[in-house]
Amino acid sequence: MHAMVLREAGKPLELTELPVPQPNAEQLLLRVESCAVCRTDLHVVDGELRDPKLPLIPGHQIVGIEEATNTRFGVPWLAWTCGVCVYCRSGRENLCDNAKFTGYTVDGGYAQYAVADRRYCFPIPDNYTSAEAAPLLCAGLIGFRAYRMTGDAARIGFFGFGSAAQILVQIARADGREVYAFTRDGDSAAQQFARDMGAVWASGSSVTPPHPLDAAIIFAPEGLLVVTALRNLVKGGTVICAGIHMSDIPSFPYEMLWNERSIRSVANLTRADGEQFFQRIASLTIETRRTIYPLDRANDALADLRDGRLTGTAVLDPRLLDHRHRDHRGEAVTL
Ligand SMILES: [Zn+2]
Ligand SMILES: [Zn+2]
Numbered sequence: 082m083h084a085m086v087l088r089e090a091g092k093p094l095e096l097t098e099l100p101v102p103q104p105n106a107e108q109l110l111l112r113v114e115s116c117a118v119c120r121t122d123l124h125v126v127d128g129e130l131r132d133p134k135l136p137l138i139p140g141h142q143i144v145g146i147e148e149a150t151n152t153r154f155g156v157p158w159l160a161w162t163c164g165v166c167v168y169c170r171s172g173r174e175n176l177c178d179n180a181k182f183t184g185y186t187v188d189g190g191y192a193q194y195a196v197a198d199r200r201y202c203f204p205i206p207d208n209y210t211s212a213e214a215a216p217l218l219c220a221g222l223i224g225f226r227a228y229r230m231t232g233d234a235a236r237i238g239f240f241g242f243g244s245a246a247q248i249l250v251q252i253a254r255a256d257g258r259e260v261y262a263f264t265r266d267g268d269s270a271a272q273q274f275a276r277d278m279g280a281v282w283a284s285g286s287s288v289t290p291p292h293p294l295d296a297a298i299i300f301a302p303e304g305l306l307v308v309t310a311l312r313n314l315v316k317g318g319t320v321i322c323a324g325i326h327m328s329d330i331p332s333f334p335y336e337m338l339w340n341e342r343s344i345r346s347v348a349n350l351t352r353a354d355g356e357q358f359f360q361r362i363a364s365l366t367i368e369t370r371r372t373i374y375p376l377d378r379a380n381d382a383l384a385d386l387r388d389g390r391l392t393g394t395a396v397l398d399p400r401l402l403d404h405r406h407r408d409h410r411g412e413a414v415t416l
Contacts, residue, residue: 083402084192085379087137090128093380094139094191101194108196109154111145116190117215117371118142118382118395119244120302121158124326125185126383134186139379140397141183142218143190143197144211153205155218156197159350160187175226175349182349191379193399203355208366216369216394217358220244225358227298227323227347228252234295234318238263240286240310241301242275243386244369244394245323249298251367254279261290263306265389274370274392289313298323304330307344308337316340323347369394375401 082101085094104110122139124130143156162169162177169177183189183197205214224245231237237253239246240263250260259282262275266285275283282290286309297310298321307330310320317340325348338344370393374382382395 082193083376083399084138084188085376085397087126087133087139088135090126090133094126094383096377099192102188102196104196107198107200109147109199109202110149111143111154111156111195111197112148113143113145113190113193113195113399114153114211115144115215116140116142116192116397116399117218117220117244118379118386118397119158119219120300120386121219121325122184123383123387124302127387129326130185134188137184138188138190138192138195139184140189140191141185142215142220143183143195144205144215144218145190145195153211153214154197154199154202155205155214156183156190156195156202157218157222157350157355158182158184159201159352161198161201172353173351175351175354180349191376191397191399193376201352203359206359206363212371212373212396212398213367213369215396216244216371217248217362217367220394221248221362221367222350222355222358223347224249224323225252225361226350226354227321229357230321230345230347231296231298231319235259236261236292236295238290238294238297238310238313239275239280240297240299240306241303242271242278242280242283243300243391245300246275246298247278247369247393248367250275250279251365252361255365261292261294263288263290263309268389270392278370294318296321299327300324302327304328308333311337311342311344314342316342318342320344321347371396373398373401375403377403 161181163179262280262283264271272283
């Protein structure tokens with residue numbers, strides 16, 4: 082099979098031919114149809130997350146077919162938990178001391194085939210194509226965990242409007258909440274995208290919103306935004322940090338936190354989060370803006386995300402390889 086492999090943090094992924102992985106008794110072997118790119122992939126590839134498995138196949142928003150049963154499964158970030166640590170035994174397997182993570186400590190989905198522990202996979206609803214479903218598997222699942230942390234907030238600020246925000250704004254709207262989107266200053270394309278997807282207001286992050294926020298979710302990896310969000314928060318409001326990595330948070334006066342404001346992070350997901358997410362969206366049709374890249378253009382997808390050139394979600398399609406754009410007669414085709 083072909084895979085995009087990280088050999089050393091900070092270096093581009095390399096297109097590599099590898100044997101198809103062999104599943105153990107607990108695992109599914111999946112023929113990958115789509116793997117959505119997450120900002121966490123960027124943190125792994127760029128070396129901001131320490132000690133990845135090396136060499137590594139990144140990617141943790143995988144939709145693939147189990148060929149034996151012709152069934153479609155989604156593979157999320159949480160690959161395995163120990164079941165015996167204090168966190169596992171208290172319903173918090175997202176915090177498991179011994180957890181394994183897809184595309185970080187075990188191989189992921191930037192490949193034509195992947196194996197995954199079936200106990201952590203989710204069946205994919207029939208009304209989504211694989212490319213439509215892939216962004217749901219982290220941006221949706223972990224995003225939904227962050228969204229639930231906002232409690233019954235009526236006005237929620239989203240700082241950074243990418244893959245997770247475009248999904249959550251649709252759930253928030255269906256729940257009767259108002260979303261205020263904050264993007265990089267001057268990024269009018271992202272602001273228009275946020276409004277198109279259902280935000281009631283969108284502007285640069287230096288702009289004060291028309292109403293104070295009941296809660297805020299920080300998606301962008303920028304610590305300064307925590308302070309910005311706090312400044313715009315009502316008494317008792319919460320700032321949720323949804324990313325796995327963030328630049329340092331600048332110091333701020335205690336009075337900004339006073340009056341029972343809080344700051345918290347959201348880490349990983351539990352299988353229950355995934356089940357609740359798919360239940361919640363059963364009555365909705367989540368639409369996402371996506372850019373499809375052939376598997377071997379994963380480095381371009383990561384660069385576009387890194388440099389803010391992407392609107393919505395990048396999705397790799399391992400069925401497409403740039404250097405193999407040929408039909409069954411061997412003639413070049415246009416994708
Ligand atoms: Zn555990
Ligand atoms: Zn992710």
